[in-house]
Amino acid sequence: xxxxxxxxxxxxxxxxxxxxxxxxxxxxxxxxxxxxxxxxxxxxxxxxxxxxxxxxxxxxxxxxxxxxxxxxxxxxxxxxxxxxxxxxxxxxxxxxxxxxxxxxxxxxxxxxxxxxxxxxxxxxxxxxxxxxxxxxxxxxxxxxxxxxxxxxxxxxxxxxxxxxxxxxxxxxxxxxxxxxxxxxxxxxxxxxxxxxxxxxxxxxxxxxxxxxxxxxxxxxxxxxxxxxxxxxxxxxxxxxxxxxxxxxxxxxxxxxxxxxxxxxxxxxxxxxxxxxxxxxxxxxxxxxxxxxxxxxxxxxxxxxxxxxxxxxxxxxxxxxxxxxxxxxxxxxxxxxxxxxxxxxxxxxxxxxxxxxxxxxxxxxxxxxxxxxxxxxxxxxxxxxxxxxxxxxxxxxxxxxxxxxxxxxxxxxxxxxxxxxxxxxxxxxxxxxxxxxxxxxxxxxxxxxxxxxxxxxxxxxxxxxxxxxxxxxxxxxxxxxxxxxxxxxxxxxxxxxxxxxxxxxxxxxxxxxxxxxxxxxxxxxxxxxxxxxxxxxxxxxxxxxxxxxxxxxxxxxxxxxxxxxxxxxxxxxxxxxxxxxxxxxxxxxxxxxxxxxxxxxxxxxxxxxxxxxxxxxxxxxxxxxxxxxxxxxxxxxxxxxxxxxxxxxxxxxxxxxxxxxxxxxxxxxxxxxxxxxxxxxxxxxxxxxxxxxxxxxxxxxxxxxxxxxxxxxxxxxxxxxxxxxxxxxxxxxxxxxxxxxxxxxxxxxxxxxxxxxxxxxxxxxxxxxxxxxxxxxxxxxxxxxxxxxxxxxxxxxxxxxxxxxxxxxxxxxxxxxxxxxxxxxxxxx
Ligand code: 475
Numbered sequence: 001x002x003x004x005x006x007x008x009x010x011x012x013x014x015x016x017x018x019x020x021x022x023x024x025x026x027x028x029x030x031x032x033x034x035x036x037x038x039x040x041x042x043x044x045x046x047x048x049x050x051x052x053x054x055x056x057x058x059x060x061x062x063x064x065x066x067x068x069x070x071x072x073x074x075x076x077x078x079x080x081x082x083x084x085x086x087x088x089x090x091x092x093x094x095x096x097x098x099x100x101x102x103x104x105x106x107x108x109x110x111x112x113x114x115x116x117x118x119x120x121x122x123x124x125x126x127x128x129x130x131x132x133x134x135x136x137x138x139x140x141x142x143x144x145x146x147x148x149x150x151x152x153x154x155x156x157x158x159x160x161x162x163x164x165x166x167x168x169x170x171x172x173x174x175x176x177x178x179x180x181x182x183x184x185x186x187x188x189x190x191x192x193x194x195x196x197x198x199x200x201x202x203x204x205x206x207x208x209x210x211x212x213x214x215x216x217x218x219x220x221x222x223x224x225x226x227x228x229x230x231x232x233x234x235x236x237x238x239x240x241x242x243x244x245x246x247x248x249x250x251x252x253x254x255x256x257x258x259x260x261x262x263x264x265x266x267x268x269x270x271x272x273x274x275x276x277x278x279x280x281x282x283x284x285x286x287x288x289x290x291x292x293x294x295x296x297x298x299x300x301x302x303x304x305x306x307x308x309x310x311x312x313x314x315x316x317x318x319x320x321x322x323x324x325x326x327x328x329x330x331x332x333x334x335x336x337x338x339x340x341x342x343x344x345x346x347x348x349x350x351x352x353x354x355x356x357x358x359x360x361x362x363x364x365x366x367x368x369x370x371x372x373x374x375x376x377x378x379x380x381x382x383x384x385x386x387x388x389x390x391x392x393x394x395x396x397x398x399x400x401x402x403x404x405x406x407x408x409x410x411x412x413x414x415x416x417x418x419x420x421x422x423x424x425x426x427x428x429x430x431x432x433x434x435x436x437x438x439x440x441x442x443x444x445x446x447x448x449x450x451x452x453x454x455x456x457x458x459x460x461x462x463x464x465x466x467x468x469x470x471x472x473x474x475x476x477x478x479x480x481x482x483x484x485x486x487x488x489x490x491x492x493x494x495x496x497x498x499x500x501x502x503x504x505x506x507x508x509x510x511x512x513x514x515x516x517x518x519x520x521x522x523x524x525x526x527x528x529x530x531x532x533x534x535x536x537x538x539x540x541x542x543x544x545x546x547x548x549x550x551x552x553x554x555x556x557x558x559x560x561x562x563x564x565x566x567x568x569x570x571x572x573x574x575x576x577x578x579x580x581x582x583x584x585x586x587x588x589x590x591x592x593x594x595x596x597x598x599x600x601x602x603x604x605x606x607x608x609x610x611x612x613x614x615x616x617x618x619x620x621x622x623x624x625x626x627x628x629x630x631x632x633x634x635x636x637x638x639x640x641x642x643x644x645x646x647x648x649x650x651x652x653x654x655x656x657x658x659x660x661x662x663x664x665x666x667x668x669x670x671x672x673x674x675x676x677x678x679x680x681x682x683x684x685x686x687x688x689x690x691x692x693x694x695x696x697x698x699x700x701x702x703x704x705x706x707x708x709x710x711x712x713x714x715x716x717x718x719x720x721x722x723x724x725x726x727x728x729x730x731x732x733x734x735x736x737x738x739x740x741x742x743x744x745x746x747x748x749x750x751x752x753x754x755x756x757x758x759x760x761x762x763x764x765x766x767x768x769x770x771x772x773x774x775x776x777x778x779x780x781x782x783x784x785x786x787x788x789x790x791x792x793x794x795x796x797x798x799x800x801x802x803x804x805x806x807x808x809x810x811x812x813x814x815x816x817x818x819x820x821x822x823x824x825x826x827x828x
Contacts (some may be wrong), residue, residue: 014096020104023051027168027681036108042178044110044119047183048101055095058095059825060227060234066825067146071312072083073322074146074306075135078298078336079329081130081277082239084122084226085642086107086183087480088115094142094229110294120175121641124180126239126281128562128668129368131642132447133329135668135806140477141230141237142505143810144822150301152293153183153241156276156554161600161639166616170603172276177556183224183241189307191221192247195292199388213389218247219270221300229737231481231505235825242300244273280602281561282374289387291335293380296659298336317348321361321749325818328365328441331376331433337363337440338393345387351732352396358765364817365437365444366474367455368665371565376433377424383431394431396420401439405466408475420462438463438470443817447476448666448687450707472816475690476666477806478505478781482670490529491676491798498522507805523791530653530677530794537651541596541635547623549633554784556681557648557673558656559640561729562599562608565663569611569753570766571595571656572618574774575734578632579622586627591707591784594633598660600646610752612636617742617750645669650676653794654780657682658773660764662707664688671804679783681776683769687804697801699793713768721769722764726819730770734758 015023026222027032027050032043039047067074072585089112092098101110125131133149140147151155156583159170196216203209226239236421246267281529305324313319320758328334335357344355369375383391402417410416422439424430440458446452452473456464464471485492485504495503499512516522534551541549558571575595582588597615601608637644655673657664664686674680676690680686683704692700705713724731734754740747757766784790814820 004039015100015612016187017100017104017107020051020097020100023054024048024104024108027051031772041110041114042118042131044105044108045088045115048105048115052088052091052095052097052101055097056227056229056236057231058827059095061239062825062827063235063237069826070823071323072146072823073820074148074324074625075140075820076301076324076326077133077140077147077149077152077325078301078333079130079133079149080294080297081125081329082122082133082137082149082241083125083127083130083642084134085646086116086119086121087226088119089227089486090138090482091182092140093481093493094231096288101740109405120173121157121643122180123152123173123641124277124547125160126279127276127280128666129330132368132476132668135479135482136810137228137237137239137476138230138481139806141228141235141479142232142479143378143807143819144230144234144824145810145814145820146235147237147820149237149239150297150304151239151241152274152277152297153243154274154277154322158277158600159279159603163612163616163636163638165720166613166620168601168612170279171203183226186223186225186240189223189304191242191300191663192218193221193296193297193303194218195386197388199392203666210421211389211392211509212346213342214400217270219266219273219296220245220247221296223300223304235823240304242297244270244296246270248570250276260406275414276434278410279600280604282369282371282486282563283602284374284376288382288386291382294332295335295339295387295390298674299339300335302339306343313399315348317344317350317358324362325820326363327813327818328363328437329439329676330366330368334365334376334433334437334440335387335390335752337436338387338390338397341393341397342389345393345666356400357398359440360442363437363439363441366588367434367444367446367451367459370451370454370459370665371663371726377430378433380423380429380431385419391431394422394436397436397439406462409466416462423718434459435463438623442470443472443772444470445472445474445813445817446665447474448569448594448690448747449473449475450662450684450689451686453667454662454707474809474812474816475687475803476668476825477804477809478675479669479670479806480504482646483649484675487646488529488533488676490532490807491526491650494522494525494529503802505807507541507807510802510804512799514796515587515794517795517799523788523795526795527791528675530651533650534653536678540647541637544638545635547633547635549594549635550592550630553594553633554595554780555629555651556654556656557596557652557678558658559596559598559648560667560669562601562605562611564607564611564756564764565659566614567660567682567764567766567769568597569600569757570658570769571597571826572611572753573623573730573733573766573770575618575632575634576728576736577630579618580729580732580736582628582631590631591781592631592633594635596637596648597636598637598644600640602730607752607756610750614737614742614753628760645672649673652676652678653784653790654678655680655682657688658704658769659683659685659686660769661685661705661710663707663764674797675804676800677798679780679790679793681773681780681799690803691801694803697799699796699800701780703772704766708763714763718762718765718768720757720767723767725760727771730767 027047031050036042092101104115105112137149138462157173158174162169170594194215197214200212219668221242224241344350422435446455503509538549538551649672652673661683666687681701684706737750743749
């Protein structure tokens with residue numbers, strides 16, 4: 001093996017195809033216990049993973065040693081979700097070994113794509129928030145920042161989706177049923193944490209009061225490390241995920257007193273904590289188990305951080321805030337604020353003020369949503385049962401906050417106190433986790449410019465008055481390694497040829513590609529790539545849905561969680577409008593379009609599931625209607641996940657980003673699609689606004705009400721009925737949904753959508769935006785007719801979105817929040 005210097009200037013250990021072949025065969029023999037002539041694709045995949053891990057673990061060891069020696073300040077990313085997808089091709093790409101592996105496997109008679117398909121997605125997240133965490137840890141490792149991700153090692157990730165007669169069916173996801181080659185168990189770092197029980201007030205000999213928590217239960221947390229491989233031989237950081245088990249020590253008594261069965265039941269209850277990911281995206285589950293999940297992982301992680309700190313600092317806390325910064329990925333891990341206070345005050349016997357001072361230097365909080373149903377609140381009653389000592393601490397944090405901050409700025413103003421109190425005084429008193437997070441953090445950020453503005457103006461205006469400098473923005477980003485280089489090899493190759501191969505770590509370089517926007521040769525090459533990607537996707541569609549789609553049609557794609565605010569039903573109404581026009585006017589002139597959807601609905605979200613059902617039923621009808629003459633096809637891809645996204649995004653012509661203005665905090669799919677040359681049809685919402693700024697008004701189809709217009713309309717009083725009666729097309733479409741046209745013999749089966757838009761008041765202004773949405777699509781249809789014009793716009797999209805790399809987001813966090821230093825890795 002020889003050491004090489006990569007373009008990035010870092011040392012990369014390069015191994016060649018022959019060495020890789022030897023390693024794979026060796027692992028086939030000694031790790032898998034099989035042989036080349038009888039190994040299954042699964043065994044080949046495992047053997048290759050084992051070979052890859054030889055490189056990964058080298059990098060991991062070097063990185064951990066370097067961080068230990070340098071004693072660096074490190075970021076600790078706390079997130080209940082990491083939507084990682086597959087790691088095989090990602091690790092190969094980041095190690096610079098993809099081509100060699102492909103070649104080695106091919107010489108061994110295997111197709112690397114078949115091996116890739118052996119891997120289950122690691123779907124430990126719901127949607128945007130979880131995928132953002134995955135992109136961020138990729139960038140942190142790539143940029144050589146000391147960082148560790150903490151989370152839960154769920155046994156079951158996000159459910160698997162299928163359709164039965166058009167309706168969503170959920171089945172549990174068992175992603176590591178047969179083991180996971182990427183994880184390493186670390187029994188030496190097990191933690192024990194407490195829940196339930198009661199608090200006793202005791203006095204020591206000096207008469208000093210102390211609070212003693214007598215826990216009702218002790219649970220063991222077992223850490224599993226997933227190496228996070230930076231691109232081009234940079235750092236290999238760690239994602240540390242906790243698995244819950246019953247504490248041996250706690251069960252021993254029960255066991256000895258003859259309670260084998262009781263002890264087993266306790267085991268099961270303890271293991272339940274890390275059993276399953278809550279499948280609600282942007283809703284607060286409000287369940288006891290969810291609070292225990294949050295506390296379990298936060299407590300294990302804080303103890304892990306403190307153990308590591310104490311190794312070099314003993315009981316001297318004075319450097320803690322210099323060494324440790326913790327980012328809260330939304331409020332889900334916010335219970336870490338009272339937990340750190342408990343550790344400092346009750347355990348380390350620190351003065352309250354000193355402890356609080358430390359806390360406020362350590363935590364930073366990212367808000368990901370303004371939707372009221374997503375803002376976490378816990379019933380005080382529940383908190384008291386599960387975490388009695390933490391509730392007391394929260395009360396004390398709140399008392400001091402109201403007296404020392406709120407009452408100082410607004411003396412005697414009880415309204416302000418009621419609004420700002422961490423405890424909401426309703427008939428069922430609640431702990432407001434957003435308030436707690438703002439009060440306990442030194443920085444609070446939203447995830448796109450407009451969203452960060454709205455966090456200040458609509459969510460926490462009084463907190464801004466108290467701490468104007470606490471609030472900032474960090475616009476989201478996505479990793480170009482996974483979302484362009486690995487998923488779109490054809491376009492990547494073209495980019496390498498035209499602008500050089502530096503763009504994956506310096507995405508602004510894509511702007512050089514703009515020089516080719518008018519070059520007809522490059523336009524043709526770009527469009528030919530899109531065409532091939534579309535043909536590939538058509539094969540996938542055929543395999544998954546048995547639907548034939550024409551790669552020459554416009555591929556119009558909406559992929560994201562199913563939510564009213566994301567307005568998949570607005571897309572559906574547009575499809576119905578086109579269908580109706582075709583039926584009314586048999587020669588209706590339109591560029592053929594394939595509408596593709598990918599979305600999971602939370603299992604308990606009725607209307608979201610009705611929207612899926614309606615799209616599937618409308619699809620069935622349209623796809624079989626000869627009169628349509630292939631001008632329209634509608635496909636709902638089952639089981640949308642990271643791996644499907646990687647196949648759909650490179651094939652998209654049109655990107656649907658159609659949320660009601662003010663509702664989508666940022667969006668990140670919008671960035672991935674534009675990066676791959678899709679043209680956005682979008683509202684002025686979230687990061688769409690910044691995308692429009694970057695690509696220019698000519699290269700995006702913006703429609704609909706703006707945030708200010710939405711606010712005005714809402715305050716004036718919006719009446720969706722007005723649109724229903726004023727617009728005959730809207731009326732005809734909604735009435736159509738009530739007939740049995742799409743559900744023969746079963747009229748009314750699709751009426752839930754109409755009901756929500758009319759009786760339900762259309763809370764997301766679907767009807768208000770309908771007209772302007774249809775016009776935006778007509779504009780897109782017109783653009784597509786001119787191939788050169790379209791190619792130019794698509795090229796300019798790819799060339800203009802360099803801002804949206806997660807590397808830039810991370811650098812923004814570093815300069816505005818974390819203040820980390822890069823740490824180059826010493827190899828030996
Ligand atoms: C935003 N999830 C996107 C993305 O910043 C944004 C909430 C509660 C419980 C479980 N999951 C959630 C979210 O709030 C979420 O995914 N938010 C999304 O975060 C990354 O780009 O606009 O909707």
